Amino acid sequence: MSEEMQTLMTEDVAGETLPTSDEQSLNGPSLPPEVASGGKKKQPRPVRSRALNKKSLANVQSLEQQCRQMALPLFFHDTAPVRSIGFTSAIDGEGKSFLSTVTAKAISEVSPIPVTLLECNWQHATLHEYYDLPSQPGLAEWLRGECDKSAIRHRINHNLTVIPAGNGRQDALGLLQQLRRKGLVDSLATANELFIVDLPALLTSHYGVAAAGVVDALFVVVRAGVTPESIIKQAYTQLTNLPLQGVVLNQVKSRIPRWLRQLL
16 A cells, blocks of 8 residues: 555535436536447437536536546656556445546546546446446456457547446456456557546455456545445455555535635
């Protein structure tokens, strides 16, 4: 674990709650998804969440900036840059899938290097729904040798690719062992890519700890004021020898004015 861990605090300001459930989304992708095969554009599916008002949009933009400040120093470190960052949590519903999606989008908008959002959570696979992609084939099918790599890579825009999880519920541990043996980046990257990885929860998935070991850098998402302290402590005991960089406190309430927070 990192000796100097950082803490990111996402906000819930004046009652404007950002989605946190692993099943929730913002307002759909910013651009209509493109499926690489055939170059055909798919129509975006109907948006489930309401349109963002100005305050919610400001919250989202603030969160994207925080995600950049968290991830960019790791990806572009002078001496020891990482190629993959993963988000996990103690239990389900902490918002890690949401933060993975926001981080991938935020980094892809400013990075000179292509970004891939990889879903490694077969227990609660949702990225295919968010981006209106086929659920299969995905990572699991490719690891089993059932399809080519090109079949699981879906280009969302010029700098962002999404790889859904596929169906790996029955053989998750075996698939993860294979992925660790091959190396996540070495096996999945088609060029010099950066990976954001949506991981399963540590305590509610039998392969959560194993999955957390496939990334170069790890963040644990904790829903502020909701996740019991005993659960957080239990999850922390599972993090030995993992590349933990920090904790993301999700939905922190703040009464400090935004202009003042930006100066702190």
